[in-house]
Structures are given as structure tokens and as C-alpha cells.
Amino acid sequence: MALLTPFSAPGRFWRGNLHTHSNLSDGALEPKAVVDAYKAAGYDFMQLSEHFIEHFDYPIADTRSFRSNSFTTLLGAELHAPETVVGELWHIVAAGLPLDFPRNLPGETGAGVAQRAREAGAFIGIAHPAWSQLTIEDGRAIASAHAVEIYNHGCAIENDRGDGWYLLDQMLTEGSRLSAFATDDAHFKTPDHFGGWVHVKAESLDPEDLLASLKRGDYYSSMGPQFHAIEIEGKDIAISCSPVDTITVICGNSRSAVRNGRAITEASFDLTKLERGWLVKRPSPWFRVVAIDHAGRRAWSNPIWWDQLR
Numbered sequence: 001m002a003l004l005t006p007f008s009a010p011g012r013f014w015r016g017n018l019h020t021h022s023n024l025s026d027g028a029l030e031p032k033a034v035v036d037a038y039k040a041a042g043y044d045f046m047q048l049s050e051h052f053i054e055h056f057d058y059p060i061a062d063t064r065s066f067r068s069n070s071f072t073t074l075l076g077a078e079l080h081a082p083e084t085v086v087g088e089l090w091h092i093v094a095a096g097l098p099l100d101f102p103r104n105l106p107g108e109t110g111a112g113v114a115q116r117a118r119e120a121g122a123f124i125g126i127a128h129p130a131w132s133q134l135t136i137e138d139g140r141a142i143a144s145a146h147a148v149e150i151y152n153h154g155c156a157i158e159n160d161r162g163d164g165w166y167l168l169d170q171m172l173t174e175g176s177r178l179s180a181f182a183t184d185d186a187h188f189k190t191p192d193h194f195g196g197w198v199h200v201k202a203e204s205l206d207p208e209d210l211l212a213s214l215k216r217g218d219y220y221s222s223m224g225p226q227f228h229a230i231e232i233e234g235k236d237i238a239i240s241c242s243p244v245d246t247i248t249v250i251c252g253n254s255r256s257a258v259r260n261g262r263a264i265t266e267a268s269f270d271l272t273k274l275e276r277g278w279l280v281k282r283p284s285p286w287f288r289v290v291a292i293d294h295a296g297r298r299a300w301s302n303p304i305w306w307d308q309l310r
Contacts, residue, residue, distance in 0.1 A: 001231035001238055004304060006218040011203035014210065016045040018198065019078065019093050019127065019149065019183035024059045025050035028188040035066045035073065041194050044205060045072045047095055052077035058103045072205050075099060078127065079117060081110045085135045091127035092117070092142065093149065093183070096211040111141050118144040123214045125181055128152040129168075130161035139171045146215055150300060151182035151223065153195030162196075172286050172303050173252040179302045180288075181214075182221035196223050217302045224297035230289055232309060235271045239289055241299065246292040249274070252284035262294070 021027035090110030156162025182196035
């Protein structure tokens with residue numbers, strides 16, 4: 001069987017959070033205290049993604065002095081501009097911005113500021129779709145996105161709107177080649193921290209290596225469980241992970257392949273079953289893997305495309 005990315009990529013996995021705030025915008029803690037909290041919690045990297053908006057004087061946190069050989073930071077922000085279908089400001093996570101990234105241009109849209117950030121070298125993610133009540137039209141608008149935030153821990157615990165898969169799954173079926181990232185969006189005013197993160201496969205902890213891996217999709221997301229390997233040969237898939245109660249493969253139609261148990265660590269499936277059934281009119285061009293532990297915490301693979309496997 002062939003090992004799939006990110007497991008086949010060189011390097012090791014680094015645990016990180018891409019979406020968190022300090023008192024440079026609307027968070028409770030000073031930047032150093034936020035960084036120290038993530039270090040103490042066992043993370044390898046994180047980003048302060050302050051609200052890049054006039055109300056906070058367009059901050060990009062310079063966290064370079066907090067880096068060490070065993071922990072690093074990415075520079076970025078949460079970008080804003082008018083306006084989504086329901087009239088909200090856009091929220092766009094940009095990881096890897098230059099510190100001198102210019103303020104919003106007059107009349108700039110969400111699509112415009114996202115494109116400008118991507119051209120500046122950033123990894124672009126559409127933030128908390130459910131909290132923002134984003135529609136498929138909104139998703140289509142941000143053509144420069146690399147990914148959708150499929151889990152936002154702060155939104156999940158504060159108002160039960162932490163999910164983003166509803167949007168990303170539709171966009172995948174329309175043909176968008178996006179990856180999926182989980183975050184905290186922590187402000188440290190509620191228990192909104194250490195609940196969702198990414199495991200990025202990279203050869204080093206250098207910020208440029210991490211960003212390159214994020215842009216390639218060489219990562220998976222988690223609330224706790226860990227994937228060890230995803231392998232495929234033809235339509236046969238094998239998954240190994242930390243102990244969970246459910247391992248499932250889902251796709252762009254109603255079909256799935258699932259194994260349930262108690263503290264299972266592997267599952268194998270014939271994925272032709274994703275193409276069968278009287279409800280299925282056409283095969284899905286993509287699928288993804290989910291592992292769910294006894295507490296309901298999840299790990300999510302990035303979408304896997306059949307044409308890339310071929």
C-alpha cells in the first residue's frame with residue numbers, strides 16, 4: 001500500500017495553533033502570556049492573529065523574540081473587510097504576513113484583502129463559517145483561500161457554532177481544492193483554548209517550512225486523537241491512529257465506510273462502497289477520514305482526491 005500525504009512527506013509532525021488573540025486586539029492576556037500558555041501546553045508553534053482592523057490600529061504581533069530552538073511563532077493576523085451575504089465583516093486568517101503588510105485599501109473587499117495577503121506570501125483560511133453564517137456564495141468569493149477553518153473551539157464552546165465542514169464539503173464537491181484546519185480562536189476570557197489544532201508535517205520548525213507545508217496541505221487537524229498513517233492501494237484504504245471508538249471515511253455523497261468499537265486503533269475499507277447504493281447518482285471525486293474518540297473528540301484528514309491518487 002502507498003502511504004498518503006502528509007504521512008509520506010519528509011520530516012516530523014509539529015503541533016500548532018493558527019488563530020488566537022492577545023490584548024493587542026480583543027484578547028485578555030498580553031502577547032507573552034499567550035505564547036507562554038501554548039508553550040506550557042505542549043505546542044510547537046502558534047500564531048497571534050490579532051484583528052487587523054482600524055478599531056485596533058491594524059496590529060500584526062511581532063512575536064519573533066518569543067522563538068527558540070524548540071518553539072516558534074508565525075506572524076499573521078485576522079483580516080477583515082465588508083461584507084458577507086448576511087452583512088457581516090469577513091474574518092480571514094492569514095498566516096505568514098510581513099510585519100509591514102499595508103492597511104486595508106479604500107473600498108477593499110474580503111476577496112481583495114485575502115488576495116493581497118496571499119500575494120504577500122500568506123496561507124489564507126476562511127474563518128469560522130458557522131459563526132459568521134457564511135453561505136456557499138461567500139465560500140466561492142474567496143478564490144485565494146488555501147483552506148477553510150473546519151473547527152473553531154471558541155465558537156464551539158460559546159455558541160455551538162464551531163463547525164466549518166458544512167461549507168467546505170459543498171465547496172469540495174463544486175471542485176475547490178482546499179484543505180481543512182482546526183483552531184482555538186482563543187481570547188482567554190472563557191475556556192476557549194487548547195481545543196483544536198493542526199499537526200503539520202515539515203522538515204524543521206522554521207516558520208517558512210511550516211508555511212510551505214500548510215500551503216501544500218501537509219497536515220491534519222485534531223481535537224485530541226492522532227493519525228499514525230493513511231495508506232491506499234487501488235480502492236482499498238488502511239488507517240491507523242491512537243485509540244478511538246469510530247473510524248469513518250466520508251465523501252461528497254451520502255455513502256460512508258465505518259468501523260466502530262472501543263479503543264480501536266486501525267481500520268481497513270473497500271472504498272468502492274462509497275460509490276454504491278440506490279441513493280448514489282455519481283461517485284464523489286474526493287473523500288476524507290475522521291477518527292472519533294470516546295469523549296467525542298475528533299481528528300480529521302484533509303480531503304483526498306481520486307485524480308491525484310491516480
